[in-house]
Amino acid sequence: MLYIVDRRKNPTGKSLGNRQRFMRRAKAQIKKAVEESIRTRGITDINNGDQVIIPGKTLKEPGFHHARRGGNRDYVLPGNKKFVQGDRVARPNEDGGGAGGSKASPDGDGEDEFQFTLTRDEFLDIFFEDLELPDLLKKSLKQTTAFRNARAGFSVQGTPANLSLVRTMRNSLARRIGLRRPKTDEIRDLEDQITTLQEKANKRPSGKLTKPDDEKLHALLADLENAKRRMKSIPFIDPIDTRYNQFQQIPDPNTQAVMFCLMDVSGSMSEQMKELGKRFFMLLHLFLHRRYEHVDVVFIRHTSRASEVDEETFFYSRETGGTIVSTALEEMKKVLKDRYPTDQWNIYAAQASDGDNYSNDGAKCTALLAEDLLPKCQYYAYIEITDEREAEIFAAAEGETALWKSYAPLAAVNPRFSLKRVTKAADIFPVFRELFAKNRAEAKT
Structure with a gap:
């Protein structure tokens, strides 16, 4: 019998190569599971890994085994008390039980669904792939640095206010x-000795000192x-x-940001439209979470009123x-x-809408954006x-929505x-191409 043994070593005892091969083989099922997870999980959970479940029937691996039909084989069955030479052995049943079905089976075996945990990077790779993010832009960041x-x-040299006294x-x-600038105590000691000798001379009848004292x-x-x-020639300072x-200016990126999520929830917004808006907000939140230590998310929904x-x-x-967007x-x-x-705070905003707006509200929206936001x-x-089906209609200038007509001149x-x-x-990716690019000119090319 032929045995094939893979003796390639895995790093630090982990089955990294086997895991990657498994993910490539089950990519379609994993991607489907991630899409389902995105629909059910919260926005702030996008930066974590996730558990996915895929059907067991998709995990079959190629292997070597003896063919059930054809060929001549000799068996050694030690301790056999049931069969003798010349007996015919019934062929095993090929219709054994499986993972599905509601009827019981007396024999056969199968496999349940397989559940495993995707790491954060694996989950994000699949999420980015669905959004068609190029690899070169996944790790790039827009520089919004203060000093x-x-x-x-x-x-x-400097100003007196910056003088370092110490x-x-x-x-x-x-x-x-x-x-070797003389100290004040040394000069005072010399003066004291001179004064002592002069007083000694005054006490003598002749008024003079002896030759050694003189x-x-x-x-x-x-x-x-x-x-x-020497004291005069060597100044104290x-x-x-x-x-x-x-002092010099150094980059000091702000460590906190707030993301405003604004969405139209009027009757014209379908569930599919809200789902696309949610994916957009997820990606923006992920970008901010990687760039800043602390990210606040503010949700504002509006119809004719906002809250x-x-x-x-x-x-x-x-x-x-x-629908009144200005609210x-x-x-x-x-x-x-x-x-x-x-x-x-670094402030980001994302607005999702189907473009409908009250006819007299466009000018107010433009003024609020241009002057205040x-x-x-x-x-x-x-x-x-x-x-x-409406994309081709809105692609033409005469097919633009009311909100698009209000925003386009400002943009x-x-x-x-x-x-x-x-x-x-x-x-969704074209919106983020400019946001993730370090150079806006490169993003537009």
Whole structure:
């Protein structure tokens, strides 16, 4: 019998190669399971792995075994008490039980469904693949970096306000020690000795010192004069001693961001349209989560009225009504003012709608965006979700929706504002091409 043994080593005891081969073989089933998971999980859970279940019948692997038909084989059956030479052995039943069916089977075997856990990177790879994200853009990030002043050592020039007293005095002390500048105590000691000798001379009848004392006095006077001269020539603080604190600007990316999710939930938005909007919001949340340490998500849904809601209400509430888009923009403006100061938060917004709007509301929407929202946002993306059958109609200028006509002039002059139409999941990526690109010019080529 032929045996084939794969002796290739797996890294650190993990079956990485086997796992990758398994995922390639069951890719279609895993992708289907991920799509189902995306429909049921929350937006903030997109950055985690997930457990997927695939049918056991899809896990069959090729293998070597003896053919049931044909060929001559000799068997050695030790301890056989039932058969003798020349007996005919019945062929095994090929219609054994399986994993499915509702009837019992007396023999045969099968396999249940197989469940395993996808890692975070594996889940995101499949999620990105569904959105047709190029590999080169999956890891790139848009640079939204602020700058702050940071200490950068010392400088010999600067303003008095930046003078470093400790470093200046340290340099002064080192210079005075190196040049042997006389200390004040040394000069005072010389003066005391001279005064003592002069008083001694005044007490003598002749008013003069002895020859040794007189020589000593002249030597002390010479030392005192030399010490005072050296003290004057070696200043206590010299300009070469001064040091100033130096500062330079370094990148300081903000560590927190807020994402506003605005969606039209009027009667014209179907469940399929809401599903595409959810995928768009998932991808934007994932980008922000990778870029910033802390991400807040604010959900605003609107009909003819707008309100901030939780995620469950945002996607699954049955409330419906007319369509006035400016109410959602006003609610976003209010939340920004109350909770998210622009000097502490990076602000992103994503709006999903089918393009319908009250006829007299377009000018108000444009004014709110241009004057109040876009100046505070790093990026504002609007996706218009349309039915595939309507895509060709809306592609023409005369077929544009009311909201698209209001937003288009503003997007043409503001690089922070992007408009895209979406008809299926694969169409979501063009909105993110500019957001993920480091250079906007490259994104548009």
